[in-house]
Amino acid sequence: MVWPSLLGHVPTDPLVITRRFGATPHQVRPARNFVAGILGDGHPLRDDAVLLTSELATNAVEHPSGPFDGPQEFLVTVAFVGPGVLITVQDPGSSRIPCPRDSGPDATGGRGLALVNSLATRWGFHRDSVGTVIWFELSS
Template sequence: MSTAVVASKAWCVVVPHQPRGARVARRRLSTALAGSVSRDRLADAMAIAAELVGNAVRHAAPLPGGVIRVAWRLLTGGGVLIRVTDGGSAKSPQVRPPSIDAVDGRGLAIVSALATSWGVDRDGLGQCVWAELSS
């Protein structure tokens, strides 16, 4: 993760470990950041949040209570840091090339294309996949 992350505002929501969790996260993030970042930056942040929550639902265990934690920070300078924390999975999240006819498998490639940087932090409780968008 970047070494000098300074937040001017921060939010955290808990969403269900279900496909609708991505919609809930996208809606909350959009409401919170509207007017604080450009439309393009907001669209990128919403896409990243949806992809990360979707991946957590498909590939990872939930946190206790059957939830996923989604947090984001408006960084000094206009960037956005998004963190999605789940109960972890057997395999570490990584970009994988999908087959030409695959209907899924592009989530982290999309995150990688939109974000300035992204990564995975693990602790004893699970994992956090984060992505940073520069201003």
Template sequence: MQLEIRPDPAEVGRARRWARARLAGSAIAADEPLAETLVLIVSELVTNAVVHTGCPAVLRLCLPQAAAGEATVRLEVTDRSTRAPVPRWADGDDTGGRGLALVDGLADRWGWSREGTGKRIWCELDRRDATRPAAAGRPAGGTAMYGACEGLAYEAV
């Protein structure tokens, strides 16, 4: 599933609403913590694309369709800017600069790659069966690349 984003801050709210609407057809309930985490990360990555590139972007979601206890959600934002994403360290009074730190803290994996004339920023969130403990540790953000949507239902809209 994908959504084209205009370089306009109003698109961030539209992207959040779109992501919530996509959850309705997936194995992720709108009230489970993974859904809120996903929407927060959508907000952060789309904000970064809109604010820092001034270019149109594309938001893609790969959501599990089966009611499996474990699944992976993949989120990607591609844009036409060649500028690499740079995590910043925000002071307590700063109104910005925390987006990639949030992504790093919330996602199980994330990274970026050059994509044609721009770049792709991606992250993955693992949904684990509540009866199984989460794996200890996770790779640092941006260190591992992962093939697009293996084992997930994917639909281009």
């Protein structure tokens, strides 16, 4: 896992749970359920975490263009850091830089990173030879 550099320091022993998903549209729901199950029904950040994971998983499915042959996949990681949660979605990457778009009122898509930008305490991305990691942090 690549930790976001903007967090300052990484706890020495955070609870970190990771799962791989096939980069197909029918895997977005299992990714949401994965995060929801880890956080549990009573967690105050659960709904926002599930929504933002869904948006990033959808982006991983809709915009991959990585250098690898064969089936593509994305990786979701949940880490408990302090009073909040840090979630990353890693995929093979895209030729476009992840940034919020200004979608028109009739657009059927393009709002995912705008939601992340609005709801997350902070977010960012990292690119390397393996792909792109987009992360967001939610704090209570």
